[in-house]
Amino acid sequence: MNIRLDQIPVRQIKGVSARKEEELHAFGIRTAADLLEYFPFRYEDYRVRELEEVGDGEKATIQGKIAAPPVVQRYGGKTRMSCRVAAGRMLITAVWFNRHFLKDQLTPGRDITLTGKWDRHRRQLTVAESEFPDRGASKTGTLQPVYSVGGGITQSWMRKTIAQALQQFGHLVPEVLPHELIQRHGLMPRREAVMRIHAPGSAEEGQAARRRMAYEELFLFQLKLQAYRAHTRRKRDGIAHTADNAAIREFAAGLPFELTDGQKKAVNEILHDMRQPYCMNRLLQGDVGSGKTVIAAIALYAAVKSGHQGALMAPTEILAEQHLRTLEKLFKPHGIQVALLTGSLTERQRRDVLAGLQMGMIDVVVGTHALIQEDVHFRSLSLVVTDEQHRFGVGQRSILRRKGIHPDVLTMTATPIPRTLAITAFGDMDVSTLRERPKGRVPIKTYWVRHDMLDRVLGFIRREVAAGRQAYIICPLIEESDKLDVQNVIDLHQQMQQAFPDLKVGLLHGRLTAAEKDAVMREFASGEAHVLVATTVVEVGVDVPNATLMVVMDADRFGLSQLHQLRGRVGRGSHASYCVLIADPKSETGLERMRIMTETDDGFEVSRRDLELRGPGDFFGTKQSGLPDFKVADLSSDYALLETARDDAAEFVSREAFWHDPACARLREMLMRDPVFQGEQLD
Template identity: 55%
Template structure:
């Protein structure tokens, strides 16, 4: 069915069509796919099985004369005692005073409303004299606005199915439907709009969720395949002998996870297709050494490598680490940031273009026009979400389709990785190096702050340093939470014998770098900051992370903050200060004190906060599914991804008649024409 105008449905004229268009409904197909966001259940319930605050429908007999009370001319409350089975309950009905005259003792009535178990009361939102007589006990509720009502949408839906249901096309091949015991598309849509029972609704939803996720994954997998075939890259000849030699001479052994991801990346680099891979690993899992091995292998093969990081201090840190690992093997590592100016900069650029520099580390300074590589083979972007799409693309154009590796220390749950980064290959370091001390994490209430500060002072006297994190920069009338400016002033007074620094997002990049460098060099013993310290900087001497109003942060963010300490040999501590009032906040604090695994925490975070909040809604990169929920439908997502991947790689998919509707969907999506995948 393609493009039948909504006005072809009986009863929909031009004016109603305009109202429906405001809801995104232009065609009959749009109407069929305009799904309810919830269902009203009018099935009669036994009060013994009903939970407190649940919405219920009951039938009962009026037991006493109704009592009516007015609050104003228009506002009233009618209460009446009703026998429901063997229970005597009170029904409360607001603003319908006329019912006082209509209700007689012994009348049978049907009530729908919220059940208050403690008071044995139903706050009735719907009332009817007589027994339950609905044709459907499960009624769909649609999102509506303007002049369109839910009742109208239901009515149009009935007419549309009568006129056009025979034209609905099922894109899923029969063999696939049989494999997973899925109902056909017409039956599924009918059941979603006119369910007879909850089991039928469940089966219909399962079918449509699979279809939605399969179509999404087909786009992803086809796009990935097309991109791979159309983006040929130079196959860099990797010497396994060289790699083995380098690994053997590292000052520490690699974990199994590091070995696995290194092999995955090297296989991509040596293939004739351009690598597009995301390397994710928890704080301290050893991503830098994996980057070093790959940069070494590329340099040994006669190519150059580049690494772009978001801040100058991080660039310096990476340059220092890589210099230490690569210089003994005669690999030349150079640093380019905005601080490198004039003659020094020109000299560096000349050497880079001549191929005398093997590895260039830097901030966005490495993507400026005058930065020219002789033979760029591998581009690594650290904390890739901190760069814009254009910045990442510019770095890729510096060579002849170089291989690209994105790195992140934010563990992304598998379900979100499949959804948001489906066009990338993903490597995961899911194991920490042996011997790392775990960070002891405690949750305290605000009334224990003095004890916490005394503990911090004890650590400072041992020569250690501490981070103190606040959710806000300055006082807010809307939020009763600690702010960095006030906390900085308080702690300067409290820690009189130590220097207390202040950092927040309103400072310039240079000011932030200067303060961070001061903390790293122990010119400040305490750093009060907002979450701008969240990613990257390595201060081995910092052993305490104190977080005010920790309930304001998500688990993934708290874990990132905690990862700023525990980088040296000494035992480190994370103290969460939170008067967590809600159950979700308390659960988050409890999980933080019990779990050190970033991937487990990210899964919890996803369940507690939802996918939009995990990434930040605006830049989440997540598709807007009508029915599917990547958190709860992760098993179906996994299956759909595997099926889509197998399909696009099979000859049958591109030829057999059974797949023609899926091929048509891909053609219409623009993926096959190499259009941008949104």
């Protein structure tokens, strides 16, 4: 009988006591497989160097001979011990802090290996670690793995235990990739890669081991997504929409503007999917104001013309109402009935909408999460459009999908997603991208100023209002916080009322009721309020063409994509528009954000840089984005490997042989253990 690594409890590794086993469980390590796949995140370099090669302030390991007895100085309960050491052709000073207990071992003429920070000007090495070659076992000359540890688990214990696990069970590490892929990409065999990633003989060996494990992670994840796509398409249980091209062309001809080439391409991709007998699952991504709603309208029109109903779910009531107004304008000449379903409806209005949906008298419904309540039933829902989908929980989206019998799904986002993240987060989807801006959109000029220039910014606001325009002022927090020294929105609102006693200054934040938010936004949209002080509730979708100035307080507290979304609230009319970021960044990351925002207004470039700065887990500002926690792969740097893995996975699942070939048996077994292939619906 074959013993599997994932069936061997970690307790069976020599040196792991019951207490240590419990501490390892806290790290998610329960089996020998878990421990061997607990990879280091970097290496400490103990390879010996000549001091002439070491730069000032660098960390280095050197070998030398003690040239004189040590001198110990004491001050305030602490000690500083210094000793002259002959290293190569140099005589240097080695300094230890609070290590005076080593004094008796530092005898002149004894060989010593030192690791520490080199001060070239003083010819001084501040010692972090020291070893004596005459003692035997040594880290010198090696790359030592550095693991994420804590509690009772120390770095040295983890190194020793993983080395023991490799000795006991390393021979059981299974190969999971087909031989064909290992050869195609010149990858290390898995057993060797696991050994080398923990104990590389050289930096190149460690990189080759890491590349092999990163490719495997990305390939297995992509295989699951690609197999799911093939699995759903094979079922062919979707609705094949029948709207003909002539009807679509007639609808497009009646639009108040001509579609851009990018919009036409996206429409063709969506309509092609909607006509297939399998369920469409497509992401439509485009920068702020790139015209996604019009494309959603054409898709909804095609659903209605095919004899079915459509639903559009938005994250806020303000945005839902905005979509409703757009769709009513576009659909009215064609006799299509559109309704709104939000929490603000009266009981009677709600009853009427529910009856209209169930009887099929309402063709398209626009709403918030009110759409997914139990008593909402459709006659024939064939298309679900979700706007800014990462703002809904996974459960919320799948409930709406189940309101129809396998409806097509179109997801829209104005957060342009870097290609690597789109392939990963939405790998089971096809992606349509809008890169062009509609004609007539005004570029937004972005400036970064420090807080001491606030008076000049207030003067700028006054000039814009005097010219008949409006301004937003955005603030990170609702009320005072001891943790963050940032302006809070309630104080800021009072400050702005004092600065502009003759102007109407509105206040909008997340603690207001839906009705209160709605009233504030209507006041601003109608031009009654000149300035709107708000938190990031205005980030998504609010459309006020007369607003030309966006001021963001403590701008370094926001992520890049969020700043770009806020900037997109202005420049929606024909007037010159501006974004002013007010910040005194304390970190290099904060400074970098300000630089990027003033250098580019291309959302795709902003999102690429955001991914580099923040990492994939925080990119969406939420952990419910469905992104896996990769152990080795890094979406910011492994994008070429990700694309290769995606192409390989797509190629494998498209082969009929993949589903029967004994060489792919382990891959199929891994897939079939996944809940999706046991009948659970993937969202």
